[in-house]
Amino acid sequence: xxxxxxxTALSLLPFAGQAGxxxxxxxxxxxxxxxxxxxxxxxxxxxxxxTLVPVDGDAHEWEPRPDDLRRVKCAKVxxxxxxxxEGWMRRMPEAAGFTGLLIxxxxxxxxxxxxxxxxxxxxxxxxxxxxxxxxxxxxxxDGLAKAFPDDAAGIHARSADYIAEIAATDRWIExxxxxxxxxxxxxxxxxxxxxxxxxxxxxxxxxxxGISTESEPSAHDLATLITQIKRxxxxxxxxxNMTDPRLAETVAREAGAVLGPxxxxxxxxxxxxxxxxxxxxxxxxxxxxxxxxEAN
Numbered sequence: 001x002x003x004x005x006x007x008t009a010l011s012l013l014p015f016a017g018q019a020g021x022x023x024x025x026x027x028x029x030x031x032x033x034x035x036x037x038x039x040x041x042x043x044x045x046x047x048x049x050x051t052l053v054p055v056d057g058d059a060h061e062w063e064p065r066p067d068d069l070r071r072v073k074c075a076k077v078x079x080x081x082x083x084x085x086e087g088w089m090r091r092m093p094e095a096a097g098f099t100g101l102l103i104x105x106x107x108x109x110x111x112x113x114x115x116x117x118x119x120x121x122x123x124x125x126x127x128x129x130x131x132x133x134x135x136x137x138x139x140x141x142d143g144l145a146k147a148f149p150d151d152a153a154g155i156h157a158r159s160a161d162y163i164a165e166i167a168a169t170d171r172w173i174e175x176x177x178x179x180x181x182x183x184x185x186x187x188x189x190x191x192x193x194x195x196x197x198x199x200x201x202x203x204x205x206x207x208x209x210g211i212s213t214e215s216e217p218s219a220h221d222l223a224t225l226i227t228q229i230k231r232x233x234x235x236x237x238x239x240x241n242m243t244d245p246r247l248a249e250t251v252a253r254e255a256g257a258v259l260g261p262x263x264x265x266x267x268x269x270x271x272x273x274x275x276x277x278x279x280x281x282x283x284x285x286x287x288x289x290x291x292x293x294e295a296n
Contacts, residue, residue, distance in 0.1 A: 026076040028144075031086050032059040033268040034127055035079050035105055035136075037278050042140050042159045046151045047076065055270050056241050059085055064092060072096035077147045079140060082106040085124035103143035105136040112195050125265065129196035130170035130282060134163050169279050170200075173286045177201050184293050186232050188257070190239045190247065193265035194285075203289070204232070222251060229255040236260040236292035241267060241275075261288050 028049045030036035036051035043049055050071065053062045059081075072078060073096040080089050082104040093102060109132050112123040126132040141159035145152035177185075185203040187194070198205035206225070229237075229251070237252040238260040252259050263285045264275040275281035 026148075027071070027074055028077045028079065029071055029075040030079040031081060031089060032057065032062075032266065034266070034278055034281070035081060035140075037268060037276075038105070038133070038136055038162075039079050039140055039144075041162050042137060042155060043144060044154060044158050046144075046148050046154070053267065055268050055273075055276075057267050059266050062086075062088065064088060069096040072098050076100045077103060077144065079103045079105055079143070081124060081127075083109070083111055083122050083124035083126060101143055101147045103140055105139050106132070107139050108135045112199065114192075114195065116192075123192070123195050125193045126196050127278070128194055128265065129200040130166050130173070131200065132196060133166045133278065133282075137163055137166065165279060169282055173201060173282065176286055176290055177203075180290060180293050186234045187289050187292065188229060188234050188237045188251075189263065189265070190237070191265070193240065197285070203293075206234075222254075226251060226255045229257060235295060238263045238288065238292070240265045241269060260292050263288055 025045075026047045028039055028043060028047045030039050030049060030051050032053040033051045033055045036049050040049040052064070052068050052071075053059045069092070072092060075098065077100050078093065078098065080086055080102065083106050092098075106124070106126050109126040111126065113120055114123055115121075127136060137159050141155050144155045148155065182202060185201075187198070187203055187205050189205065192206070194203075194205045197203070206228070234255070235257050236259070237249075237255075237257050239249075239262060241262050241264050249259060251257075262274075264281045265285075268277065268281055269275040275284045
């Protein structure tokens, strides 16, 4: 059954109402874990925040389950990324009977566009630039203030504090990468998710796969990529937590490169892991990238 048929079928199922949700607090549902973390910081204790795509999960390939539609139906607020990331969100709120507020976190972002397989596409991974992360927090705070008007002052106060933390992290990344000469700023990752990060900090970033993990490179594409890796003297390939490592491992082996530590692009790590918040994800990735580039 394809995704459209699945959503149609699930929309016909009986819903359990508020069963299984916190009895005392309204529910906010974010589409994936990075947005859930941002939203939880801004919301504080006014609501419970959960995620549809779990930690270490792939938002590009995620398929909704019956329980997910029940959660969407009962939610007071849904927070999505936008920019075409969550294709499954086009019909899901309507199929679930959602009547709350939908917040698009990337609403104010100036999107990057790139050519993939001859087509001009939008890169949805805008949160990888912390300056866009600030735009996300503002959009989330504005939406939550509408949904929870009695708590608007607290929402905006928490968002201001969080924005200051993101700005400080942005400065820290700049300082951490500053000693690395421009010719050494070259990184290969398992899919093309770090374009905004690379544009912000002056790093040439390439992906074994394209923007979406659903796309598979051809043999010719892989051969061309391996040639470019050798030519550009890229010595480390990084695999993201939500992607199959086998393709990247093959490219690294054929190109004579090494596999770096796991990095995090579209999903956080489990609680207690190295990237269990948005800010710890940015710091973890930066350290991994900096060490690899310095070793080139």
